[in-house]
Amino acid sequence: MRFYDKLIGIFKSFKDSTSNTGVSANLTAELTLISTLLMACLLLRHINILLSAVILLGFAVVLLTNMPLIPKFKSEQDDSLNKMLFYVIITLGFIITIMYWGGNFV
């Protein structure tokens, strides 16, 4: 029951800022984001099934408990140069790390 109330609260929190179409679009975005990210986690079963199960469950809990994800996502992906550069450098580091140490194992 508490989870349902929380969901209703989220719908209301969308409502105050935008119009009717805005609410439905934000909801679609929210649901698409969660479902596609969880689906993408399933791809890890090609590496290890147990790993994929653990990550899927953990990820599901994290996503569902932080429910209004879209405002957070949107504020992280705005046009500020500092945020863009931050994610660019994180990605550069990620790719190099994956390549350098994990290149032979996958």
Place this chain on the structure above:
Amino acid sequence: MIEYLIMIIAVVSAILALVQRDLLKAAILTGISGAAIAFLFQILLAPDVALTQAIVGAAIIPVFISLAIKKTRRDDG
């Protein structure tokens, strides 16, 4: 021996350029770093590249930067 000195000059002047408060001094230090790299190219058996780098790195880039500073502001802020 001189080549190691030049490498140290290149790196140190790059660091000094970034800690300057006065942007014009920083532009000149960028030029010093570029000139040091041009010498390094000469030592690494590339005289033609060294010529280009001496013009571009030691003259054109500092001049561009100082022109931009002249049109904007000189202090760091």
Place this chain on the structure above:
Amino acid sequence: MNELIPIMVIIPMTCALLLSLFSNQNKLIKGLAFFVAICIPIIPLLSNYGLHYFGGHAPLISNLTGVLYHPAVTYSFQSLQKLFIFLLGILVFLVVFIYINSYKKASGPYLFLIFMGTAAITALMLSDDIFHMFIFFEIAALVQVGIIAASSIEDRYETALKYMIMGSIGGPMLLLGIGILLAITGSVNITDIVYAINHNLVSMNSPVFLLACGLIFFGWLYTSGLPPFHTIKSAVYSKAEPHAAALLQAFTVITLVSILIAMFRIFSNLPIFEALLVGFALLAMILGISMALTQNDFRRMIGFLAVGELGFIVLGIGLNTEFALTAGLFQAINEMIVTALLFIGFGVVADLIKTSDIRKTGGLIAYYPKLAIMILIGGFSMAGVPPLNGFQSKLMLIQASLSSGFPEISIIAILVSIATFVVFVKVFYAMFLKPKPNDLVIPNKKVPRSTIFAMAILLIMCIILGLFPSIITGYISGFVGGLL
């Protein structure tokens, strides 16, 4: 006629220089631009498949090792190059046509940028030399910045500077990767590098080789606007003039495809390379669509959708089967056409009503019915509604991912297609069907006829490719067969 292969690059480049030279003679540059824009799609049709060695330096056989190597910059012209350069030519023709019809005084420097970009992208597609690709990659980035800065939309200079700062991190990283490849193989010709790798002259497991792969991959992410560069790329699209945005996305798609094919030829034996491709493709699809749904600016929305659609192309190539590669490249062609249609359509609406905020629009179907229908069909095509071309390529991609054992990917692709449809329903409702807000002033101006003409041609291409996809897939599968 193999002599026509370098001509494809030389003609737009010469034309660009001439246009910039005579920029104060309005009639002359309009005529010249129109004439060259007609020539550009015709040249690839007349040319034969083959290789062109600059300076006539044919490949040599080394005395020491008996290995064939290429001393000259080599251009390779095959069926895929023919297809892409032809389509780019058609888009350039339409864009130049719209531009010289909608402005009384044509600007020489602006047309210079358009033709220089065309030359750079054509060279990128043709080139078989990885350093040559880097040069034209940088030229293309500069041209894109110039095209944004030349528009009249607010905040264009900020976006241009941000894009260049990102590019100055991405570009040198790409060059560093090319340098590492040069160090371990001694060549910048892709055919030579592939030979060295396939004959075990280079250790596939060496960390240096993996590092080169990572760095080139990062540079490619920048130029194709996949995450983390998707925000800046969509901003770039939304800050350009409508016809220029259509051209910019075509540049992006072709740059993506050409560098991706080069990387695929070099690194496809690394299993992690495919994993990275699929990972970033899924990320682009998910982030692109979720950001598109939340935007209020419809130009930005199409920008994010265009980035999300790029994920489908990369997905097809990352799956690494013949069918998937064909599907991915077919999707690239469809995306070029459909996104160009949408950018022109939405951009012209934004130009007419002077706003691009969907909260302030509405009721436009009474004023622009033709435009509305064309935009609707274009949106259906991008979302993958059956008789149109987007459906064909997305269906192929879904089949390919099912048959290579990744049902999750096909589910994600379907979900993303549905969300794309939702985006179009939202934006179509908000712009055309919703009651007109009182403060929206609609000028008493018709849609320019040249724009309608260009959109109609793109729409006809969409429908024909949707009904007869084998026109294109024949060319592509011929190329893919040689690639694998």
Place this chain on the structure above:
Amino acid sequence: MLDLQLASLFTVGFLIVIGLFSAIFIDNVIKKLMGIAFIEEGVNLFIVTLGYKEGGIVPIYLPGMDANWFSSTAAYPLPYGLVLTSIVIGASTLAVMLALTMVLYKKYGTLSASKMLASREESELNE
């Protein structure tokens, strides 16, 4: 004593790291651009270092040289040819960025990247 090629590669590493650091962490746009110039110089130096051969000669073939001796002692000239282009590209990119900075300074009156290149949507919400 350190090998010259290795020492040069260390210089490359320092230059690239300094450049990346300033491009990310320094707020002043002109200093960011200086850092970008250092990245480009570092990468150019890397490619030149690849062609170096210890005890070699400059790869210019003069009349009277023995061809076999030349080919075994001369440095590898291909990287040198490539770097020429990339130096010029780097300089032109920098020039365009400085021009954009000058235009933006007129609009904002500051060189701070966090003010000049921030997100526009926040200011819209505040209105």
